[in-house]
Amino acid sequence: MSETILEVRDLHVAYGAIQALKGVSLTVQRGEITTIIGANGAGKSTLLRAISALVRPTRGVIRYETSDITRLPPHRIVQMGIIHVPEGRRIFAEMSVYENLLLGAYSQWGRDLDERLERVFAIFPRLKERLNQRAGTLSGGEQQMLAIGRALMARPRLLMLDEPSLGLAPFLVREIFQIIRQINQQGVPILLVEQNAHMALEIAHRGYVLETGRMVLTDTAANLLRNPAVREAYLGG
Amino acid sequence: MELSTIAQQLVNGIQSGAIYALIAVGYTMVYGILRMINFAHGEVYMVGALVAWLGTSRDWYGVVSHSSTGGLVLLIATAMLVCMTLGVLIERLAYRPLRHAPRLIVLITAIGMSFLLQNLALILFGADPKTVPLTWRTVQLGGISVSLGQLVLLIASLSFMAGLQLLVKRTQFGRAMRAVSEDFQAAALMGVPYDRVIVGTFAIGAALAGAGGAMTAIFVGAPVTPTFGFMPGVKAFVSAVLGGIGNIPGAVLGGLLLGVIEALVGGHPTLSPFRDAIAFCLLIAVLLFRPAGLLGRAVQEKV
Numbered sequence: 015m016s017e018t019i020l021e022v023r024d025l026h027v028a029y030g031a032i033q034a035l036k037g038v039s040l041t042v043q044r045g046e047i048t049t050i051i052g053a054n055g056a057g058k059s060t061l062l063r064a065i066s067a068l069v070r071p072t073r074g075v076i077r078y079e080t081s082d083i084t085r086l087p088p089h090r091i092v093q094m095g096i097i098h099v100p101e102g103r104r105i106f107a108e109m110s111v112y113e114n115l116l117l118g119a120y121s122q123w124g125r126d127l128d129e130r131l132e133r134v135f136a137i138f139p140r141l142k143e144r145l146n147q148r149a150g151t152l153s154g155g156e157q158q159m160l161a162i163g164r165a166l167m168a169r170p171r172l173l174m175l176d177e178p179s180l181g182l183a184p185f186l187v188r189e190i191f192q193i194i195r196q197i198n199q200q201g202v203p204i205l206l207v208e209q210n211a212h213m214a215l216e217i218a219h220r221g222y223v224l225e226t227g228r229m230v231l232t233d234t235a236a237n238l239l240r241n242p243a244v245r246e247a248y249l250g251g
Numbered sequence: 252m253e254l255s256t257i258a259q260q261l262v263n264g265i266q267s268g269a270i271y272a273l274i275a276v277g278y279t280m281v282y283g284i285l286r287m288i289n290f291a292h293g294e295v296y297m298v299g300a301l302v303a304w305l306g307t308s309r310d311w312y313g314v315v316s317h318s319s320t321g322g323l324v325l326l327i328a329t330a331m332l333v334c335m336t337l338g339v340l341i342e343r344l345a346y347r348p349l350r351h352a353p354r355l356i357v358l359i360t361a362i363g364m365s366f367l368l369q370n371l372a373l374i375l376f377g378a379d380p381k382t383v384p385l386t387w388r389t390v391q392l393g394g395i396s397v398s399l400g401q402l403v404l405l406i407a408s409l410s411f412m413a414g415l416q417l418l419v420k421r422t423q424f425g426r427a428m429r430a431v432s433e434d435f436q437a438a439a440l441m442g443v444p445y446d447r448v449i450v451g452t453f454a455i456g457a458a459l460a461g462a463g464g465a466m467t468a469i470f471v472g473a474p475v476t477p478t479f480g481f482m483p484g485v486k487a488f489v490s491a492v493l494g495g496i497g498n499i500p501g502a503v504l505g506g507l508l509l510g511v512i513e514a515l516v517g518g519h520p521t522l523s524p525f526r527d528a529i530a531f532c533l534l535i536a537v538l539l540f541r542p543a544g545l546l547g548r549a550v551q552e553k554v
């Protein structure tokens with residue numbers, strides 16, 4: 015029996031006059047990869063930003079495990095273990111790779127820091143080689159690895175990834191998706207936002223389709239892959 | 252100018268430059284995280300000087316024996332603490348409610364805060380200049396005379412700046428500060444409590460300005476008035492822009508540079524009347540030819 019760890023209900027978000035989310039609901043189950051697919055501008059990033067409290071919903075509820083987190087400030091949400099890897103990676107370019115990783119651990123400062131670093135290096139050996147390099151000098155793929163590695167330093171209990179494949183070469187996309195699956199297999203539930211619908215549905219358990227601020231479809235990932243409407247709109251026929 | 256005059260003015264310039272630098276780092280740190288100029292910062296410096304005068308102008312039941320080293324350390328620490336509290340209050344009461352307001356409104360508020368503090372000092376302590384009743388022995392080094400006070404001030408300022416550099420580069424708070432300055436939303440996603448970092452930045456900047464004010468009153472014997480912070484505040488602001496606003500080592504470099512240039516011009520028989528104009532000429536030149544400052548990167552607006 016699966017167990018809901020995140021529940022979003024009837025979420026509305028506006029940027030001034032633009033209604034980005036118009037009553038979105040979704041759940042994430044423990045242990046699973048849940049993906050949100052949708053075209054550019056559908057509101058995928060806005061949904062993650064609302065969960066992280068970077069934008070304030072005008073209506074709706076966000077529940078995490080047993081608590082209502084709708085009104086919490088961003089740092090409290092991070093403390094609860096909801097870790098968000100934003101679109102465009104947003105690494106601290108002026109700082110070293112090491113400092114980026116330490117900042118990732120900001121909310122979970124503790125004795126096992128070295129242990130967590132080693133675990134990140136085991137997944138991303140290249141980060142260890144570039145530890146003292148300025149993060150801004152990394153390649154796009156390495157920056158994405160740093161962004162995910164930085165998130166892992168926070169001991170995520172729910173990992174949210176916003177378009178991790180954006181702008182990466184195909185072989186790197188496969189590598190990143192492999193790693194996402196691996197992180198999930200270690201027990202971390204994942205909420206994955208992607209425009210690369212095919213890859214996302216391949217590794218996900220459950221999927222949602224977001225269109226201009228509304229959830230239009232939800233099903234198991236396997237069913238969505240077979241769904242003619244989804245194939246037509248998002249998988250190239 | 253004679254060589255010995257130049258050497259003498261160099262020493263004086265480094266001393267006043269160290270004070271500019273102590274104030275300038277506060278401007279630059281606050282700008283780094285909030286993209287605003289805290290124009291009340293010069294008044295914090297003035298309050299630090301007032302605390303030093305208050306501490307030395309009466310007996311305080313012998314608790315602070317102001318002629319002893321321990322007493323002076325205690326006095327400067329008190330000035331820093333008072334200014335730190337003031338800095339936190341300014342942020343909480345004046346700037347935090349305007350976090351999402353247009354920049355012009357924040358700017359006007361900052362200038363208003365500056366006038367408010369000047370006038371509060373005027374009401375509470377009057378307009379007559381107040382001098383700390385301490386004198387410092389002068390030693391001759393070659394042809395240069397340096398007061399022991401100047402020497403202590405210089406060493407203390409440099410130590411403060413080294414301490415700040417350690418804090419910013421090596422501690423988790425310093426990393427959080429740099430993270431907020433680089434990308435405050437990404438910093439929030441790391442769990443950095445934005446508001447606490449802002450308050451902490453104001454507190455540190457104010458404490459350093461307070462130390463600068465107290466040390467100027469104690470070691471240089473400069474007379475303290477309600478407008479005591481105005482000129483140093485403006486010059487420290489120029490120093491911060493000169494070094495590259497937002498850049499801490501830049502602020503230190505800018506402060507020392509401005510101090511030295513001013514002293515050299517001030518020591519020149521015909522140029523000396525223009526001493527105070529230097530800062531403004533430099534400001535205009537920097538804004539025209541190198542708006543990012545000496546150590547700053549190309550200016551990038553944050554979205």
Ligand SMILES: Nc1ncnc2c1ncn2[C@@H]1O[C@H](COP(=O)(O)OP(=O)(O)O)[C@@H](O)[C@H]1O
Nearest residue numbers: 029032034052053054055056057058059060061
């Ligand atoms: N900061 C913003 N200000 C105004 N409008 C925004 C902002 N961010 C996003 N939007 C608008 O909100 C809608 C959803 O955007 P977004 O969540 O980024 O979509 P997606 O991530 O699915 O591409 C779009 O119409 C976009 O133009």
Ligand SMILES: [Mg+2]
Nearest residue numbers: 058059060101
């Ligand atoms: Mg997006």
